[in-house]
Amino acid sequence: MRVAIVDGYVDEPSCLGVPPYISPYPRYIYGMLRALKINPLYTTIDAIRENYKLKRSLYDFDLVIVIAGMVVPGKYLGGKPASLKELINLFPATLRKILVGPIVIELSDRERRLLENYEIFGFPFEHQLFRYLSRFAGHAESAQARGRDFVNRFAILGAEVVKQHPDFPNIICEIETYKGCYWRKCSFCIERIHGEPNQRDPMAVIAEIEALYNQGCRYFRLGNQTDFMSYMGDFSHEVPRPNAEKMWNFHREIWRRCPKIRTLHIDNVNPKTISEWREESREIIKCITVYQTPGNVAAMGLESADERVIEENSLAAHPDEVLDAIELINRYGKFVGYNGLPYFLPGLNFVAGLKGETRETFEKNYEFLESVMERGLLLRRINIRQVKIYPGTQMYGFGDRLLKKHKKHFKVFKEKVRKNIDNTMLRRVLPKGRKLTDLRCEVVEGNITFARQLATYPILVGIQGKYPRNEFLDARVVDYGRRSVTAIKC
Incomplete structure (x- = not known):
C-alpha cells in the first residue's frame, strides 16, 4: 500500500510550517501511518514543482494526503506555500486524496466544490484522520488518549520523517505544547476553534524533542501554543498562573537529554499573563534566558493601542500591560549572546481593520511605539497586518468595511513604522561591526x-x-x- 504526504505548508497564529520550519502535522500523519504498518513517502510542494517525475509518480499511489493552509500569510524566503488554485489542479481526479490543515477554515462553498476530488477533513483533523486511515488500512481502531495527548505516540513514530525533508538537517522543528486559548474572546482570532487550552504532557513533549534529536535535528521552536508562559500553569484562574518551577525542570530535562541543541526558541507570549502574574513570569523569563538560545523572540499581540478598539474586540491586553511586559523581558533578555543577538526580546503584532477603528487608532499605535523608543527598550520585530476574516469569528458578521475605509491610513502607518521605528530599532539591536x-x-x-x-x-x-x-x-x-x-x- 503506497501512501504519500505532500507538505503544502501551514502558517497559523500559533504554528509555522514553511521551510526552514517543519510543522508537527506531517510528523503526526507519518506517525499515524507507521502505527498502521504503512511506510509513507513525504515530500513538499516545492519538490513537486521542481520535479515532474516525482509528481507523476504520485499518480499511481493508493492515497495522497495534502497539508495546507496560510491563515496568517506572510512573505517567505524558504518556500512557496501551496495555493488553492494550485491544489485544484495538482493531481488527477482519479487519484484518491485527502486535504487537511487550516486551509479548510476559510473554504467557501464554491471553493469546496472546486476541490470536490479531495476528501476534506475538518480542523483540527488528527482524531478524524486516524479513524479514516485505520479503516483504509484494514485495522480496528484502538482506544486512544484524549485531547492533545492523542498525538504523543504519533509524534515519536513520526520523528523519522524529517530525514525526507529536502532541507534536512537544516530545519527547525515546530513543537506543540498545547492547543487552544484561555482568552478566547478576541473578535478576529481563529484559535477559538481549538476550544479550552488542552496541554500535552511535558514529558511527552520532551520525548518528542529527544526522538527528533536522535534523528539528527538540532533546531527547535516551542511554538504551536498561544502563550508559552502559561504552559504547565494553573488554568483555574481567568488568566492562568504560570508555574516557574515546572518550567525550570522542563528545560533542564530537555538539555539533559539533548545536550547539543543549537537552537531552542519559543513563539507566542500573551502579555496579559506577564502583567497579571509578574513574579511568576519574571522567573520564567529568567529561565528562558538561561536555558534557551540567543536570538529568541516573544511574539506578543498588542493588536491595537486604542482603548476603544480593545474594548469592542475584547482584546486581552491594554497598552500599559504590554509596555510592562516589554520592560520585563528587556530587563533580563537584552544582553548580547554568542551568536551576535540579544538573548530574548519581545516582538509586537498589530492588526488593522478591527471594530471601532478610526483614523486616530493609527496615531495611537504609532505613539505607543514612540514611547517604547523613548524608554530605550528593544523590540526584535513589529508585525503589521490587516485582519483576515473567518467564519465563526465576531469579525465575520462585521466584515471588512474598515479595511477598505482606512486603507490609506494603514499604508501611511506601516510606512512610518518601517522607516522611523524598524530601522532605528535594528541599529540598536545590531550595531555596525556586530x-x-x-x-x-x-x-x-x-x-x-x-x-x-x-x-x-x-x-x-x-x-x-x-x-x-x-x-x-x-x-x-x-x-x-x-x-x-x-x-x-x-
Missing part, C-alpha cells in the same frame, strides 16, 4: 547571498558575494535596510 554567527545561506541574487540564522523570526542578512545554499557563514554588520542588514563575511 558579528553574526551561523548564518545559513539560502538565496543568491546578483552578487548578494541572503542568509538567516535558523531561529524564530530570524533577521535577513544580505552578504556580499555568492555562496552555495546551506553553507554556514559568520559575518559582520556594515549597513541597514528597513528590516534587514548588509554584512561582510568574516
Whole structure:
C-alpha cells in the first residue's frame, strides 16, 4: 500500500510550517501511518514543482494526503506555500486524496466544490484522520488518549520523517505544547476553534524533542501554543498562573537529554499573563534566558493601542500591560549572546481593520511605539497586518468595511513604522561591526547571498558575494535596510 504526504505548508497564529520550519502535522500523519504498518513517502510542494517525475509518480499511489493552509500569510524566503488554485489542479481526479490543515477554515462553498476530488477533513483533523486511515488500512481502531495527548505516540513514530525533508538537517522543528486559548474572546482570532487550552504532557513533549534529536535535528521552536508562559500553569484562574518551577525542570530535562541543541526558541507570549502574574513570569523569563538560545523572540499581540478598539474586540491586553511586559523581558533578555543577538526580546503584532477603528487608532499605535523608543527598550520585530476574516469569528458578521475605509491610513502607518521605528530599532539591536554567527545561506541574487540564522523570526542578512545554499557563514554588520542588514563575511 503506497501512501504519500505532500507538505503544502501551514502558517497559523500559533504554528509555522514553511521551510526552514517543519510543522508537527506531517510528523503526526507519518506517525499515524507507521502505527498502521504503512511506510509513507513525504515530500513538499516545492519538490513537486521542481520535479515532474516525482509528481507523476504520485499518480499511481493508493492515497495522497495534502497539508495546507496560510491563515496568517506572510512573505517567505524558504518556500512557496501551496495555493488553492494550485491544489485544484495538482493531481488527477482519479487519484484518491485527502486535504487537511487550516486551509479548510476559510473554504467557501464554491471553493469546496472546486476541490470536490479531495476528501476534506475538518480542523483540527488528527482524531478524524486516524479513524479514516485505520479503516483504509484494514485495522480496528484502538482506544486512544484524549485531547492533545492523542498525538504523543504519533509524534515519536513520526520523528523519522524529517530525514525526507529536502532541507534536512537544516530545519527547525515546530513543537506543540498545547492547543487552544484561555482568552478566547478576541473578535478576529481563529484559535477559538481549538476550544479550552488542552496541554500535552511535558514529558511527552520532551520525548518528542529527544526522538527528533536522535534523528539528527538540532533546531527547535516551542511554538504551536498561544502563550508559552502559561504552559504547565494553573488554568483555574481567568488568566492562568504560570508555574516557574515546572518550567525550570522542563528545560533542564530537555538539555539533559539533548545536550547539543543549537537552537531552542519559543513563539507566542500573551502579555496579559506577564502583567497579571509578574513574579511568576519574571522567573520564567529568567529561565528562558538561561536555558534557551540567543536570538529568541516573544511574539506578543498588542493588536491595537486604542482603548476603544480593545474594548469592542475584547482584546486581552491594554497598552500599559504590554509596555510592562516589554520592560520585563528587556530587563533580563537584552544582553548580547554568542551568536551576535540579544538573548530574548519581545516582538509586537498589530492588526488593522478591527471594530471601532478610526483614523486616530493609527496615531495611537504609532505613539505607543514612540514611547517604547523613548524608554530605550528593544523590540526584535513589529508585525503589521490587516485582519483576515473567518467564519465563526465576531469579525465575520462585521466584515471588512474598515479595511477598505482606512486603507490609506494603514499604508501611511506601516510606512512610518518601517522607516522611523524598524530601522532605528535594528541599529540598536545590531550595531555596525556586530558579528553574526551561523548564518545559513539560502538565496543568491546578483552578487548578494541572503542568509538567516535558523531561529524564530530570524533577521535577513544580505552578504556580499555568492555562496552555495546551506553553507554556514559568520559575518559582520556594515549597513541597514528597513528590516534587514548588509554584512561582510568574516
